[in-house]
Amino acid sequence: MHYNTYLSVLLMAATCCSLILCYLCWKRREIPIAISYGLGMLTGSFYSLGYAFEIVSTDLNQILFWLKIEYIGIPFGTVMWSIMVLQYTGRQWLIRKPVVALLMVVPIITFVAHYTNEWHHLFYKTMSINYSQGFPLVVLVKGPLYQLHVWYAYILFAIGMTLLVQMYWKAETQMRKQITLMIIGSWGPYGFTIVYLSGIWNMPIDLSPFGFLFSGLFFMWGIYQFNLMRLAPLVLQKVFESMQDAVILLDVDNGISRFNMSASQVVKDLNYKGVIGKPVTEVLAHYPRLLKIITQEPPSSASKVQISGLHDDKFYNVHLSLVCNSNQKPVGKMLLLSDVTETVLTEERLRDNARQLGELNTFKDKMFNVVAHDIRDPLAVLVNLMELMEEEIETNSEDQEEIMQEMGRQIHNTFTLVESLLDWFRSQRGGMIFNPVVWDLSHVVQTNIQQLQVRSEGKRIKVVADIPKGSHIYADKEMLDLIIRNLLSNAIKFTGEGGNIQIKAEAVEGKVIVSVSDSGEGIQAEQAATLLQEDYPISSAGTAGERGVGLGLTLCREFVRLNGGELWFESVHSQGSAFYFSIPTPPNEPFVFNEQKERRSMA
Structure with a gap:
């Protein structure tokens, strides 16, 4: 028995090894790299199977038949391997139909040329039998199309190995073992073919099919040791990067x-x-x-x-x-x-909400005290006055004008307190919705002057508004009314009999500064230092004994801030006070004062 029989058995084992790898690839066919690698192993199995029977054939016709079996796979093996390398190194975007069709041009030419060689002899120039080894071996003189096939295969191989080596140097230590197995396994068929074609060893047997056995062993080791086809290294890197x-x-x-x-x-x-x-x-x-x-x-x-x-x-x-x-x-x-920035910010917002709820709860407690004192006292006075009035009516039918005036003042103070409480509760409970629109400042000021006309006339106070018509501002109407009404009410409250109050407006850098100045008693230095810093300032009695709840300036400050402005004041004790607040002008509309100003006074 010649050694060709043992070599044939060994090639059959290589074929079985390739087919096992094809089966493993089929089981994992959902992975693109498994498909290209499986097809590559299938082409190798045709090569090794055909050569196993070629070296045990007895005549030239049998050898030519098995050569045709080998060339079902030989032309396409390198293309399948190249596609696998592109997938393995993360260049899937190159694997498109036009690119694959271009890669297949030379393999198809090789396949057709081999099967039609008898007509043109461009693939094999001559074919003969050599019996020097004791069994028939074919001797082939290669033609130009065979040379084209060899050069094309090794150009693709060189490109693929370059990509694998580049990947090896960029990869981490843990991934280099996988890439090393891929490189060594890929050298199997091509390395053996180089040895055979170069003539370094004068061997009549083609060693190329045995390279598939060598490659199969390395790839099977890589599959079971490193899950070579489950996830390519570059895919892991992309997952890490993403x-x-x-x-x-x-x-x-x-x-x-x-x-x-x-x-x-x-x-x-x-x-x-x-x-x-x-x-x-x-x-x-x-x-x-x-x-x-x-x-x-x-x-x-x-x-x-x-x-x-x-x-x-x-x-x-x-x-x-x-x-x-x-x-x-x-x-x-x-x-x-x-x-976790969003989580932290949400926690901070919850803490702010909890703090605001705490402040509202504190305000509620203080408000109960205010109600207990500021509402109880005037109501008690009203009760006493009513009792006195009843006694006087029984004993004396004279005019009760003084008692009735005092009752009127007390009722008015009680009404003012309730109105301020309602305004404050609406602002704190969300009942007052912020809705800024364009308003005529002159009209708003005159409306509020008229609402307080009874109080100003009662103290013979002259109120002058020095604001022209058509002076537009951009603010919430309800809040603006409350701001002007509170400031004007305070000015009346702290201005003595026969005093003066003046309301002016001046445009400054996209805003309007409104001032309410009076000739009243002014603010003491100790009170002025903390007047706008306290959330719930203590109310002072007016020049005619008027009482307040102490919430007016707090509301003004909050509503001015919501409208995008600021509130401040100037005061000299015994000489009067001037309160200022800024309010935005309408977008893209200047605040224009007419040359002819309107002055209205109320005495």
Whole structure:
């Protein structure tokens, strides 16, 4: 028995190995790389099967028949391998129908030329039988189309190996084993063919089919050892890069091993080149809290850290965990930063809401005290006056004018208190909706002057509005009425008999400054220092004994702020006061004063 029989058995084993790989690929056909690799193994199985029977054939016709079986797969093997390499290295975008069709041009020419060689002899010039080994072997003189096929195959092979080598140098240590198996396995058929075609060893047997056995062993090892076809290394890298959470990998010496795109956006010091391999204490020197978490022992499970970004500060949950090998020995650390800014801001809003609710609750308690004192007292006076009035009516039918006037003042003060309470509760409970529109300031001021005419006339106070018609402002009408009414009411309250009140407006840089000045008693220095700082100032009695609830200026300050303005005042004790507030002008409309101003006074 000649050695060709043993070689045939070995080639049959290679064929079985290739078919097993084809079966494994079929089971995982949902993975694109499994399809291209399986088709490549199928082309190799045709080659090894045909050559197994070729070397045991007894005549030229049998050899030519098995050559045709071999060339069902030989022309297309390199193209399938090239597609697999493109998928493995993350260049799937190149695998399009036009590209695949272009790659198939030379293989189709090779396939057709081999099957029609008897007509043109461009693939094999001559074919003869050699019996020098004790069994018939075909001797082929290659033609130009055979040379085209060989050059084309090795050009694709060189390109594919270049891509794999580039991938090897860019990959992490853990992934290089996979890539090494891919490179070694790919060299099998091509390396053996180079040895055969170069004539380094004067062997009559073609070694190329045996390369498929060599490749099959390496690829099977890679499939079962590293799940070679389950997920390509570059796919893992893309998953890592596409993670929204920032991930930083450290080695056992706390050196930067790797980080994803999200980490470079969170930690600006990871953006420059050459950071890989540097100590984390150097790279994260500007992040002391992160360094503390990384270097502390044992590693922290989770911590919340605020990190300043390019545009604003963000909050991150930081999780540090050990990375262990199969023997549970630590080989590094993984730092994971999850953005929790929205959660933190929501918590802050909830705390603010809780604080506001607390303030409202405090206001409610104080308001009960106000109601107990400021409402009870005038009502008690009313009751006493009514009793006196009843007694006087019984004993004396004279005019009760003085008692009736005092009752009127007390009733009016009580009404003012209730009205202020209602305004305040509406503002605090959301009953007053902010709806700014364009208003004529002159009209608003005159309307409120008329509403307070009875009070001003009662004290013979002259109220002058120096605001022309058509002076437009942009504000909430209901809030604006309340602001002007409160300021004007306070001016009347603290102005003595026969005094003066003047209301003016002046345009300044897109806003209107409205002033309400009086000739009253002014504000004492101690009270002026805290008047607009207190949330619930204590009410003072007016020049005619008027009482208030102490909420007027608080409401004015809040409503002016909501309309985008400010409230302030100037006062000299015993010389009068002037309260100012700013209000926006309408968008794209200037605040114009007419030359002819309107002055209206009320005495």
